Amino acid sequence: MSDATTHRQAGAGHNAAPDLLELYRGLVLIRRCEERLSQMFSEGEVPGFIHLSIGQEAVSVGVMAALTPDDTIASTHRGHGHAIAKGLSLDGFFAELLARETGLCKGRGGSMHVADMSVGMLGANGIVGAGLSIALGSALAHRTRKTGAIAVAFFGDGALAEGLLHECLNMAALWKLPLLFVCENNGWGEFLPTSKQLSFALKDLAAAYRIPHLCIDGNDVALVADHAVRIVAEVRHGGPRILECLTTRVRGHFEGDAQKYRDADELAALSARDPLRIAAGHLAELGFDEAALGGIADEVEARIDVSVEAARAAGFPAFADAMADVYTPAQGAA
Amino acid sequence: MAEMRYLKAINQALTDAMAADPSVILIGEDVSEAGGAFGASRGLRERFGAERVLDTPISEAALAGAAVGAALSGLRPVAEIMFMDFTTLVMDALVNQAAKARFMFGGQRSVPMVLRTPHGGGLGAGPQHSQCLEAWFAHVPGLKVVCPSDPASAYGLLRAAIDDPDPVVFVEHKGLYAMKSEVPDTLPILPLGKAATLREGRDVTIVAYGAAVHTAMTAAATLADEGIEAEILDLRSIQPWDEQAVLASLAKTHRLVIVHEAVEAFGVGAEIAARMADIGFDELDGPILRVGAPFMPVPFSKGLENAYLPSPDRVIDAVRRTLA
Numbered sequence: 001m002s003d004a005t006t007h008r009q010a011g012a013g014h015n016a017a018p019d020l021l022e023l024y025r026g027l028v029l030i031r032r033c034e035e036r037l038s039q040m041f042s043e044g045e046v047p048g049f050i051h052l053s054i055g056q057e058a059v060s061v062g063v064m065a066a067l068t069p070d071d072t073i074a075s076t077h078r079g080h081g082h083a084i085a086k087g088l089s090l091d092g093f094f095a096e097l098l099a100r101e102t103g104l105c106k107g108r109g110g111s112m113h114v115a116d117m118s119v120g121m122l123g124a125n126g127i128v129g130a131g132l133s134i135a136l137g138s139a140l141a142h143r144t145r146k147t148g149a150i151a152v153a154f155f156g157d158g159a160l161a162e163g164l165l166h167e168c169l170n171m172a173a174l175w176k177l178p179l180l181f182v183c184e185n186n187g188w189g190e191f192l193p194t195s196k197q198l199s200f201a202l203k204d205l206a207a208a209y210r211i212p213h214l215c216i217d218g219n220d221v222a223l224v225a226d227h228a229v230r231i232v233a234e235v236r237h238g239g240p241r242i243l244e245c246l247t248t249r250v251r252g253h254f255e256g257d258a259q260k261y262r263d264a265d266e267l268a269a270l271s272a273r274d275p276l277r278i279a280a281g282h283l284a285e286l287g288f289d290e291a292a293l294g295g296i297a298d299e300v301e302a303r304i305d306v307s308v309e310a311a312r313a314a315g316f317p318a319f320a321d322a323m324a325d326v327y328t329p330a331q332g333a334a
Numbered sequence: 335m336a337e338m339r340y341l342k343a344i345n346q347a348l349t350d351a352m353a354a355d356p357s358v359i360l361i362g363e364d365v366s367e368a369g370g371a372f373g374a375s376r377g378l379r380e381r382f383g384a385e386r387v388l389d390t391p392i393s394e395a396a397l398a399g400a401a402v403g404a405a406l407s408g409l410r411p412v413a414e415i416m417f418m419d420f421t422t423l424v425m426d427a428l429v430n431q432a433a434k435a436r437f438m439f440g441g442q443r444s445v446p447m448v449l450r451t452p453h454g455g456g457l458g459a460g461p462q463h464s465q466c467l468e469a470w471f472a473h474v475p476g477l478k479v480v481c482p483s484d485p486a487s488a489y490g491l492l493r494a495a496i497d498d499p500d501p502v503v504f505v506e507h508k509g510l511y512a513m514k515s516e517v518p519d520t521l522p523i524l525p526l527g528k529a530a531t532l533r534e535g536r537d538v539t540i541v542a543y544g545a546a547v548h549t550a551m552t553a554a555a556t557l558a559d560e561g562i563e564a565e566i567l568d569l570r571s572i573q574p575w576d577e578q579a580v581l582a583s584l585a586k587t588h589r590l591v592i593v594h595e596a597v598e599a600f601g602v603g604a605e606i607a608a609r610m611a612d613i614g615f616d617e618l619d620g621p622i623l624r625v626g627a628p629f630m631p632v633p634f635s636k637g638l639e640n641a642y643l644p645s646p647d648r649v650i651d652a653v654r655r656t657l658a
Contacts, residue, residue, distance in 0.1 A: 072407060096440075106440035115439040122406055123439060127430050133399020134431065140400055141407035144359060144385060151403070164426075167396035174391065326437050326475050328444045328499035 021288065023221045024279045025296050026061035030081045031276055032300045033090075036308065037080070037097060041255045046097055050111040053081040055219070055250035058275035059184050060085035062224025063152065063243070066232040070149040072120040072138045074131030077112050078184075078249075079124030082154050088116035094307040100314040106325075107317040120149075129155060129162035132181075136168045139179035139240075150178040150235050158189025160198055160205070169209040169240075176239035180232060181211070183242065184218065186249035191261050206242045218245025219275040222282055248273050335518060341511040343485035344374045344450075346521070347492035348412065352382050355410060358496060361388045361397055362414030362450075371416045372452065372511055398424035398449065402431045405447040405501070412496060418453035418505065419462045421471075432501040433476030444499040448492075452508035453481075454545055454595055455632045455643055464632035464639075466544075466596035471503045472573040472605070478526060479573040481505040483547035486517045487570055490524030498526060505572075507545040507595075529576035531583070535563035538653050539583040541606060542593040543569040546644060550593050553649035562653060572602055580606060581614050588619040589656045593649055598626030620656035625649050 034052045041050055053060070060081035067073070067086070075082040083093065089104060096103030097111055104116050115123035122138060125131045135153035142149045159165055160183070172179045189197050206213030212234070216227055224245060231241045248270050252259045259267070271277065280293055338346070352358045360366070360375055366389040369376030379387040390397040394415060401411040415421050421428070432445045455464035472479045480495055480502055482488040488506065495502040532547065533554055542550040547568045554564040565583050569575055584590050590610055592603035603624035610622055625644045633639050 074403065104440060105438055105442070108440055109438040113438045115442060117406070117439065117442040122403065123435065125431075127426055130399065130426055130431060133396045133427065134403035134406065136396060137400030137403025137405070137411070138407040139403075140361075140388075141404040141409045144404075145357070145408055147408075151407075164395050164399065167391070167393035168399075170391060171393060171396055171400070175388075322437070325441045327478070328436060 020222055020279065020283060020286065023061050023065060023225055024276070024283060024293070025300070026065075026085055027057045027221055027276050027279055028297055028300050030057040030060060030084050032297065032304055033084060033093070034080055036304055038251070038255060047099055048110045050097070050255045051078040051253065052251040052255060053078045055248035055270060055274065056184055056186060057081050058221035058224050058279070059182065059218045059245040059247055062221045063182055063228045065225040066228035067152065068149065069119060070147060071152065072122055072135070072142070072149065073152040073154060074122045074135035074138065075124045075154050076131060076156060076159075077124060077126055077128070078156065079114060079154070080111070083114045083116065083121050083124065086116070086121045087119045088114070088121050090303065090307045091310050092116065094304075095311040095314055098311040099316065100311050101317040101321075102311070102314040106321070108322055129159040129164045131155065132159070132165055132168040135179060136172055136177065139172070139177040140175070142178055148236070150180060150232060152180045152182055154182050154184060156189070157183060157185040157187065157194045157202070158197070160194070160202060161189070169205065169211060172240040173209045173211050178235050179240045180235045181240065181242040183244040184247050185244055186247050188249050188253070190253045202242065202244050211240050211242050213242040213244065215244040215246065218247035219273045219278055221275055221279050335516045337514050338485045338517045339511070340485045340488050340506070340513045341373055343489040343517070343521070344492060344506060345376060347489045347496070348375060348378060349381065351412075351493055351496040352378065352386065357408060358410045358412065359386045359388065359404070360412050360414065361390060361401060363390055363392055363397070363416055365389060365414050370414065372508060374414070374450070394420050394423035395427060398427035399431065401447045401449070402427050402435065402445060405432070405445045406435060406443055410446045410496060412448045412450060415449060415451040417463045418451045418467050419465045421449075421451055421467060424449070428471065428477065428501065428503070429474050433474045436500065437476055445501045446499050448495045448502045448504050450504045450506065452506045452511075454507040454509050455639055456509040458634060458636060458639060460634040461631040466594070466627070468503070468505050468572055469596055469601045472602060476501065477573060478502040478571070479505065480526060480571050481507070481544040482570060483510070483544055483568050484513065485515050486521060487524060487530070487568070489517070489521045491526065491570060493523040494526050497523070502526070505544065509545050524570070527571045527574040527576060529570055529579040530568045531565065531579070532568050533564065533566040535565035535587065537563045537587055538589040538591060538656060539565045539567060539580070539587045540591045540593060540649065540653070541567045541569055541580055543572060543602070544595065546593045546595050549644055549646055550649055553646040553653070556646060556650055557653055562657065564653060575606070577609060577613070580610060584610055584614045584617045588617055590614075590618070590622045591625060591649065591652045591656060592622070593625045593644055595644055596626055597629055598624050599629050601626055620658075623652040623656050625652050
């Protein structure tokens with residue numbers, strides 16, 4: 001913890017040093033939201049496909065702690081954590097997951113398309129790697145419009161084999177765009193270990209494109225936040241960077257995936273790397289007791305209850321409203 | 335009135351749009367230093383700067399995806415894909431991202447981007463540099479598709495496409511780039527989704543777009559010598575298309591022929607024919623006929639390509655058939 005504290009102070013040029021208790025609160029919020037979704041999914045209340053980021057929360061919380069509200073992010077199919085950490089409306093989030101008209105996307109997108117443009121969250125994405133070029137364009141817009149903001153592209157190690165990634169790395173480096181690439185390396189691409197999908201490591205790609213690359217433990221939120229604060233400041237003024245976060249996919253590729261392809265030892269070892277456990281350990285060293293942390297969890301659960309109940313009470317979207325929104329309604333039209 | 339080439343009209347539309355709105359940028363392969371593979375963006379880098387006229391590497395997927403991201407972040411990008419055949423490489427950006435972002439995000443934000451691309455044969459460019467693939471895009475809810483036939487409509491429709499809040503695939507026929515015609519001194523912006531009647535006639539309606547409009551006009555001149563008066567509708571916009579204009583003309587002539595250079599099967603003509611067979615059924619005095627390319631890739635050898643492209647003779651044959 002002392003290293004991290006030193007780093008935070010040293011790196012706190014642009015943003016204030018993230019407070020570990022606040023970071024922990026962010027982790028708990030994502031974890032409890034997704035556990036609630038998992039439960040509701042298993043009970044048949046959440047329709048469609050959902051992909052949970054349990055075990056990866058520290059990447060979302062740590063990176064987002066370094067961003068301003070004007071910074072934009074493009075996310076993945078496993079995007080709940082990114083969205084929640086970027087500060088999207090929790091009511092709108094649960095309403096969307098429950099396919100209600102009050103959802104952020106009016107019940108038209110669901111889990112894989114959660115977006116909140118008002119907080120710079122340009123969307124989860126059902127297509128692996130697609131968010132990379134959207135973030136590329138957003139970074140280009142920031143530079144052209146001189147907003148001073150940056151764009152962040154989140155992607156998994158499964159996306160490393162997508163051709164679009166290579167195009168985007170090249171263009172971001174060529175144009176020195178304010179674009180941070182955040183690779184959430186959980187070792188899996190759907191049902192196959194990425195060790196069986198990739199002939200290279202991201203650091204080698206980074207070297208080829210001459211983009212500074214750093215690989216860190218993505219499950220230590222304080223560490224992620226410290227590095228993110230420093231690297232985001234570099235991106236803002238110096239062009240693209242790659243932050244590779246080694247992390248853990250605890251749940252299956254999708255909810256309902258029994259993960260028969262994973263061995264018991266690997267799954268058993270995950271709890272030792274649990275981002276909440278790691279953060280709680282650091283907080284204990286700083287003198288925060290279990291009661292304090294439990295209080296955070298209680299607050300979060302109460303907040304989630306409010307959103308879930310509001311979503312349950314909301315109506316389902318009307319077909320005519322959806323039909324009227326395929327194109328932008330003409331100005332002056334209803 | 336002055337004469338203007340189709341390519342100059344595109345260039346003028348880009349110039350005027352960029353002058354009118356600082357959020358308009360151009361992005362594509364060779365659009366900046368080279369001024370465009372066909373010259374559509376010549377002089378724009380010098381006038382508006384390299385920051386707004388961006389040469390990309392040969393990375394169609396990324397440049398199209400970047401246009402989506404830029405459009406979601408406050409710009410109005412105009413992306414160029416050098417040949418329509420290369421739009422196979424931008425399908426995800428257009429179909430899964432641009433077309434759906436407004437809808438699937440609940441109308442939070444529109445995607446004001448234009449993707450310009452030339453289609454069409456006649457230049458001996460072969461199977462991968464000649465295709466007319468507009469029907470693919472017209473099939474995707476959320477995209478608009480435009481295909482002008484002459485300099486004035488190229489200008490007016492491109493200005494409208496850039497002003498439009500939604501993603502527009504703007505298809506130019508590369509065989510028309512050198513075409514010159516009279517245009518008014520002040521070129522108007524033309525609405526998307528509206529057809530133009532280029533020739534009035536009582537006997538048959540011929541609907542066409544892009545270069546096929548000229549094939550239809552040539553056919554109409556020959557038919558007029560035989561006493562058959564064809565009404566020519568230039569569709570201009572393919573998605574949305576001017577259903578009411580086609581229906582109104584059909585109500586006048588009671589016969590309909592649709593002409594396009596794209597492959598006939600499963601094409602734009604099929605959609606128009608199906609709609610008119612539905613809402614215009616009572617007006618029809620003959621079969622609705624289509625004239626398009628045969629079901630084969632665009633061939634290279636001149637004789638093959640000439641036989642492949644829809645000709646005035648095939649339009650005349652179709653008109654005679656529906657009048658028989």
